[in-house]
Amino acid sequence: MPLIFVPKSQLLWIRVTALLCTCVAFSASAHAGNLPAIMFMADWSIFCWAFSFAVTLLVLLVEMFGLQTRAPVSWSNFPITVASYAALLCLSASVIFPIWFLKGNTSYGETRSHRVASTVFSCLATVAYVAEVSLTKAQPGEVAGYMATAPGLLKVCQTTVACIIFILVSDPVSYAHHAALEWCMAVYCICFILSMGVVVMCVGELTGYLPVPFPKFLSAYGLLAVAMYLSATILWPVFQFDKRYSRQAPPERIAVAVLTAINFLLYLADLAHSARLVFISV
Secondary structure, eight states: OOOOOOOOOOHHHHHHHHHHHHHHHHHHHHHHHOOTTOOHHHHHHHHHHHHHHHHHHHHHHHHHTOOGGGGGTTTTTHHHHHHHHHHHHHHHHHHHHHHTTTTTOOOOOHHHHHHHHHHHHHHHHHHHHHHHHHSSSSOOOOOOOGGGSSHHHHHHHHHHHHHHHHHHHHTTBBBOOOOHHHHHHHHHHHHHHHHHHHHHHTTOOOOOGGSSOOHHHHHHHHHHHHHHHHHHHHHHHHHSSSSSTTOOOHHHHHHHHHHHHHHHHHHHHHHHHHHHHHHHHH
């Protein structure tokens, strides 16, 4: 029978707080939120809370039973990776959910109360996850897993922003009326796959299987991603907002333009870190 070890630490209580907040958030909206079945934003919000709850529960159970060494992943990378994703996902749900399901909604009663509760507890969960990341990220001079460093956290931000872009361009489809916009969609997909691949390799301790040194791979990939996102940052606004190519610019397309520029800056910062890593190694 395994011995259960309950660490009495600040990190433990932060994770328990995040677990309870995400549980309340998705339970309240699923139970009496009366969310539209065809609204993808509702599915996204529920997914954010449910995913965060599940991975936090997994981390708590593994550490409670002392199974870190038996886990098939790098435990120096896994907890902070899922905490970072949970922080960004809950933040996106905290913004998206009230905009879509509270703003302009004049209905009162149980439905609105549950939606308000989901929003409040989503915000609390975001604060808890941000606190967890700030406690577990690598400090200057500290030896830590790649995902606990600034470049690792940037990978999490890049993939999360890309996921939100995918949602905004897919409902309704806003990239099929010109080849330049299809190129932008290809940029989002290619860079997302490569960034997520890096995250999976780090968490699964698979970087040693690369045919080239990992720092050089990061620099080459970062340079490619910056060039591709620069083109998307220019092309998306031109072919979405110019009246010669598009008749209107709904808020979703404006949001995609802003998120594309944000991801370009994230990839640029990532490239700077990767280049510095190569020069230090040499």
